[in-house]
Amino acid sequence: MVLLESKQFLTELTRLFQKSWLPGSMFITLKKYDGWTKPIPQKGFVLGFEPLDNKCLLRATDGKKKISTMVSSKEVNKFQTAYSNLLRANMDGLKKRDKKSKNK
Template identity: 45%
Template sequence: MFYLSVSILLFIVLSFWFPSTRPKQRPLSFLHQNHYISTMVLLQLDPFLNELTSMFERSTEKGSVWVTLKRSSLKSKVQRNKLATAGEAIEYRCLIRATDGKKTISTSVGPKDHQRFQASYATILKAHMTALKKRERKDKKKPSEADKREGGSKRQKKS
């Protein structure tokens, strides 16, 4: 019971925290909107999360959001070869890219800050992936019938 109340409280605090920090970023992204279309911008963690949130909000009517995770050193091949020949270790980070098909944003996390980021990221996903079907409390009642009904009322293919 204690854990439940703590986790609910944490969620409420987080969900308040995100929208409240967003307006600060809005004017900036608006000013540079044309810039974003052609290039990818490497953002700091919090601006990235804010922008990701508004991407999710903009794509509720139509469109998709893609998020890619990739291991990367954020260096060119030449730079990497130089480091390799010098016998230096190459530092890798996790590169995170997000796009809605129109603009692309990116950020990167290292071993020290990935845990903080993944918690915030998970909160954003949880808050916006609301179109997924909740499983009914089927327990003993026929689950197949509910599935059929869901399948029958398909959404329009074209929007």
């Protein structure tokens, strides 16, 4: 997994979209990242650990190449606008759903 800056992530994401437009699919995941890399024990929790800054972890893969980035809460608005524009531009190859008739 390659951890990139947010601008580099968006450019690599456009390349992944272009590469997998016809032949395949892509998976994008988003989750909250608090900086804690080890699992919390079941019998309690670690005292004194507070994240300094809330972050989002974005991962994208096409099955062969994996990329990821972390976006801090300070730059999330700027990243979100660029990310939504990228998704709008590249989601034109989706298949239409089959509508079921209500007469059945």
